[in-house]
Amino acid sequence: MIQRLRNACAYLFIAPFAVSFFSFVILPFFVALGLAFVKLDLTSHEPVAFVGLKNFQEALSDQYFWKAVWATSYFVVMAVPLTVVLSTAVAVGMHSMTSKRGRHTVRAMLFLPGMVNVAVAGILWQWFYNGEFGLFNHYLQEWGFSGVPWLSNRAMAMPSVVLMTLWWTIGGSAILLLAALQQIPGELWEAASLDGAGPWQRLWGISLPLIRPVMLFVTIMTTIGSFQVFGQPYLLTRGGPELATRGVVQYIYETAFNNYRLGYGAAMSWLLFVIIAMFSLVQVRLMWGSRK
Amino acid sequence: MGAKTSVVILALLSVVLGFIQMGDRVSLVPDDKVIRLNFWNGFTGPDGRTMLHIIREFNEDYPNIEVTMQRMEWSIYFNKLMVAGIDGRGPEVFILHASEMPRFQRAGFMATLDEVYEGEDALPVDDFDPNLLKQMRYDGHMIGVPMDIHPQGLFYNAKMFREAGIVDENGVAKPPTNREEFMDAVRKLRIDKNGDGRPEQWGFALTMWRNNFTSLLPQFGGNYFDESGQCAIDSPESIAALEFMVSLGGDDPLVPAPENNLGWVGFRQKKVAMVFEGIYMLGDLKRLEGVDRQLERLKRMGGDPKQIIELEKQVQRLHELESELEQLKGSDGDPNRLKELEIEVDRLKGLQYMAAPMPVIGKQHGTHGDSHILCLQKDLDPEVHEAAIAFLKFISNHDIQWADAGQVPARNSAREAEVFKDMQVQYAFSHQIPYVNYPPRSPAVFELQQQIDFAVEKALRRRATAEEALKTARKNFEDFVRKAELPMLMEEEAK
Numbered sequence: 001m002i003q004r005l006r007n008a009c010a011y012l013f014i015a016p017f018a019v020s021f022f023s024f025v026i027l028p029f030f031v032a033l034g035l036a037f038v039k040l041d042l043t044s045h046e047p048v049a050f051v052g053l054k055n056f057q058e059a060l061s062d063q064y065f066w067k068a069v070w071a072t073s074y075f076v077v078m079a080v081p082l083t084v085v086l087s088t089a090v091a092v093g094m095h096s097m098t099s100k101r102g103r104h105t106v107r108a109m110l111f112l113p114g115m116v117n118v119a120v121a122g123i124l125w126q127w128f129y130n131g132e133f134g135l136f137n138h139y140l141q142e143w144g145f146s147g148v149p150w151l152s153n154r155a156m157a158m159p160s161v162v163l164m165t166l167w168w169t170i171g172g173s174a175i176l177l178l179a180a181l182q183q184i185p186g187e188l189w190e191a192a193s194l195d196g197a198g199p200w201q202r203l204w205g206i207s208l209p210l211i212r213p214v215m216l217f218v219t220i221m222t223t224i225g226s227f228q229v230f231g232q233p234y235l236l237t238r239g240g241p242e243l244a245t246r247g248v249v250q251y252i253y254e255t256a257f258n259n260y261r262l263g264y265g266a267a268m269s270w271l272l273f274v275i276i277a278m279f280s281l282v283q284v285r286l287m288w289g290s291r292k
Numbered sequence: 293m294g295a296k297t298s299v300v301i302l303a304l305l306s307v308v309l310g311f312i313q314m315g316d317r318v319s320l321v322p323d324d325k326v327i328r329l330n331f332w333n334g335f336t337g338p339d340g341r342t343m344l345h346i347i348r349e350f351n352e353d354y355p356n357i358e359v360t361m362q363r364m365e366w367s368i369y370f371n372k373l374m375v376a377g378i379d380g381r382g383p384e385v386f387i388l389h390a391s392e393m394p395r396f397q398r399a400g401f402m403a404t405l406d407e408v409y410e411g412e413d414a415l416p417v418d419d420f421d422p423n424l425l426k427q428m429r430y431d432g433h434m435i436g437v438p439m440d441i442h443p444q445g446l447f448y449n450a451k452m453f454r455e456a457g458i459v460d461e462n463g464v465a466k467p468p469t470n471r472e473e474f475m476d477a478v479r480k481l482r483i484d485k486n487g488d489g490r491p492e493q494w495g496f497a498l499t500m501w502r503n504n505f506t507s508l509l510p511q512f513g514g515n516y517f518d519e520s521g522q523c524a525i526d527s528p529e530s531i532a533a534l535e536f537m538v539s540l541g542g543d544d545p546l547v548p549a550p551e552n553n554l555g556w557v558g559f560r561q562k563k564v565a566m567v568f569e570g571i572y573m574l575g576d577l578k579r580l581e582g583v584d585r586q587l588e589r590l591k592r593m594g595g596d597p598k599q600i601i602e603l604e605k606q607v608q609r610l611h612e613l614e615s616e617l618e619q620l621k622g623s624d625g626d627p628n629r630l631k632e633l634e635i636e637v638d639r640l641k642g643l644q645y646m647a648a649p650m651p652v653i654g655k656q657h658g659t660h661g662d663s664h665i666l667c668l669q670k671d672l673d674p675e676v677h678e679a680a681i682a683f684l685k686f687i688s689n690h691d692i693q694w695a696d697a698g699q700v701p702a703r704n705s706a707r708e709a710e711v712f713k714d715m716q717v718q719y720a721f722s723h724q725i726p727y728v729n730y731p732p733r734s735p736a737v738f739e740l741q742q743q744i745d746f747a748v749e750k751a752l753r754r755r756a757t758a759e760e761a762l763k764t765a766r767k768n769f770e771d772f773v774r775k776a777e778l779p780m781l782m783e784e785e786a787k
Contacts, residue, residue: 041776042374043398043735058775132557152550241550242749257371258738260395261776 035266042260055267068251076226091177110171122235180214327679330383334366342697391731403670404433436665440699443661444507451644452565467648481565497564499555508533510658510729526762534758574698582642647717661728
């Protein structure tokens with residue numbers, strides 16, 4: 001009886017999450033799969049029609065889809081390595097701090113941007129980047145430089161979006177890595193020091209290999225998040241200039257909810273899912289392969 | 293079954309029965325005489341407050357109807373409305389832009405509203421601009437009641453005009469009315485004080501590029517579609533309109549570079565003397581106007597007496613500072629004090645904006661415009677439909693109140709009212725009503741607008757000529773329509 005009650009309690013505890021997970025993840029997952037094979041235009045009187053792979057074929061021959069894939073890939077290539085490297089550096093820096101209070105203060109400060117909603121962060125950085133009145137250009141001009149067209153120049157726009165993303169996300173990743181570093185037994189470093197290993201050798205020989213699982217986690221989560229980038233470019237540039245920052249998710253959103261072509265939008269989201277899954281698998285194999 | 297289990301089951305049963313009983317009680321409340329209407333719109337600014345005021349009046353006048361308004365940002369509003377409407381969960385009454393009507397009409401959840409314009413207490417058809425009323429007709433039926441017209445027009449900084457000597461015989465700032473006057477003003481108002489090639493003040497700046505282009509389009513004789521229903525966005529007339537915009541840049545630019553983003557913000561910050569913008573930006577400008585204008589407006593509207601007293605004090609102070617400034621200017625007084633006074637007077641006088649119709653840059657009058665339309669969900673219960681019709685008529689009959697929210701009312705009678713003529717911006721923009729060019733009645737309007745966005749941006753950044761950019765836009769739009777299997781225009785489908 002007690003066992004049954006315990007089981008019932010366990011199910012009750014996970015029920016709220018399970019219900020929302022089923023409603024907002026599992027169910028839409030399969031609905032989107034079904035939608036990807038039909039023509040469903042919300043503004044049309046025509047009944048939903050099965051079109052086989054037509055939506056996928058259209059996506060593969062759609063110049064805007066490929067432009068969006070390119071913009072997304074550009075973002076991923078910049079954001080993922082920078083996030084992993086910088087958050088690791090920050091975590092190592094915090095870990096080596098001798099003052100506990102100092103470490104806590106830095107940790108809180110780094111974590112703070114991540115607590116801010118993407119909409120707030122977007123609006124804040126829009127003002128930082130403003131060509132005429134923005135904070136960055138104000139200081140650049142104070143120091144005798146000319147202003148930078150942060151968001152309105154094709155070459156500058158995506159790096160600017162990445163910079164804002166780093167500010168926004170790096171704290172969360174750094175704290176995960178810091179927790180991993182704190183799990184490493186102190187004796188290992190002491191032994192290495194006694195054997196004459198310097199700071200770099202201790203970092204390369206002990207710290208990084210032992211936090212590799214967490215680094216893998218951070219890398220995969222950052223990659224997935226970066227492929228799904230939407231809020232930052234949408235708020236900062238609306239995908240401009242000249243589509244330089246319009247990622248796949250924004251294009252899917254516009255297709256499904258501005259042009260009301262749900263079938264085509266679903267097909268593109270499945271293609272994005274395949275791309276993300278492939279990258280994640282490759283990363284897992286690479287990281288675990290090198291460990292062996 | 294153990295005693296404990298029985299107690300638990302009984303307790304649960306009583307809770308469930310309690311809820312059921314409570315539910316019954318709620319449904320037995322005699323509210324069947326009150327008809328509730330949900331009204332959705334995107335009036336999230338000061339216009340929302342005005343609308344709320346009108347709704348309160350309606351709810352008082354019609355005790356058996358209760359209207360509840362839900363506002364949301366325009367950017368998400370149409371998506372929510374479409375999905376809710378298709379699923380039958382939409383509001384009874386909602387607002388659409390004229391440009392959105394084709395898609396919602398095609399989705400098939402809009403009621404026909406012919407009865408609003410027919411019968412004893414009908415809205416008088418001849419009290420609306422015929423061009424506007426034409427936008428309401430689909431498949432031979434009226435499907436909306438227009439509340440307003442929001443054209444693009446010219447906003448200008450009267451102070452800068454006076455300083456540049458662009459005034460009439462009474463010394464009042466004189467906005468340009470044609471291409472020559474416009475170009476002359478653009479040049480005179482561009483000021484590069486230190487000669488570094490980076491003007492501190494611009495005569496003109498582009499704002500929302502697409503709207504700037506579509507406002508010039510009809511002036512050059514261009515349009516979105518030709519008479520045969522084919523996309524004509526790359527016609528010679530359209531190209532000429534875009535070429536004019538491009539010509540403002542170049543080696544000796546008359547407008548800030550596209551990278552600069554100095555459009556509307558520049559106008560607000562007194563760095564740009566003229567912009568083309570929509571009347572819906574008026575709310576933004578009202579926040580920047582000087583104490584004298586605020587006082588005038590508040591007195592006209594019968595505002596809060598405490599606020600009026602406070603403003604009167606500030607206006608008094610403004611007059612004192614102005615007379616001190618005049619004296620000091622005439623007597624070569626302390627330059628520091630002079631500077632201080634100038635800054636303070638400028639602050640109190642705020643942004644001295646005025647509005648005028650678009651100058652004729654092309655060969656004829658023309659501008660882009662849209663409209664807020666009241667619509668109803670179809671297949672409502674007859675009594676709910678009747679209540680909703682009463683609400684629509686009430687709103688339309690209170691058009692002059694709506695004008696105060698910063699709109700040009702749809703009703704001719706409202707625009708002829710003396711109180712409307714005191715609303716400088718609305719009155720100036722209303723002169724353009726006869727020649728407003730509304731967006732095309734195309735279910736693919738979003739894609740068309742996006743293609744125009746890309747084309748205008750490319751041309752302004754000089755990455756393509758106006759002709760190349762617009763030809764690409766047309767081709768891409770036609771490809772989209774073909775792939776999405778959509779008609780170019782609603783009329784095409786009706787055939």
